[in-house]
Amino acid sequence: MMGSEWVRLERYEGPWEPDDPDANFKAEVADYGRLDPLHTLAGLSAHTGIPVGALARYVLARFATTGSGGLLELGPAMVERLREPVRRAEAEATDEARLAAYRELAALLGWLGAPLDDPELYPGA
Known part of the structure; x- marks a missing residue:
């Protein structure tokens, strides 16, 4: 179980096979991996006073529970x-x-x- 352990933010560049059923998702992960999300979170943190780690946790939890959120709505x-x-x-x-x-x-x-x-x-x- 991972819990609140440290997570290393890393880029993903593949490789993956063209017929991989997850190829589109993997390509999207690679594309978004070019961005530095901490730059945006640092700005939001400075503006709101919410720690960067709390914002990162919020973003990850919100994304990871999108399906559950739809069920609740x-x-x-x-x-x-x-x-x-x-x-x-x-x-x-x-x-x-x-x-x-x-x-x-x-x-x-x-x-x-x-x-x-x-x-x-x-x-x-």
Whole structure:
């Protein structure tokens, strides 16, 4: 278990095979590795008074829990409603069932996204 041990920030440059299923992610890690995140965190620390280490922990925890955060925002019941059409379609394993699942998901996502389309809630969105 890692806990709050020291972590060395290092660059990653590969190599990876073109057919590696994680090739896009590895390329992104390599691209972002060219940046120095501590420069940004130092500026934010100076502005807010929050220690750099606390900011780094926040950034890592926030990124690492993004999926869990989405679950908390949507709620378990809605996540299950979104998963169910896919489960049914995959169990039936037909193009018709998958198209029906797509239409059901599109309707649910349209309903969830409706507030984003409201110019009073999100002007300029």
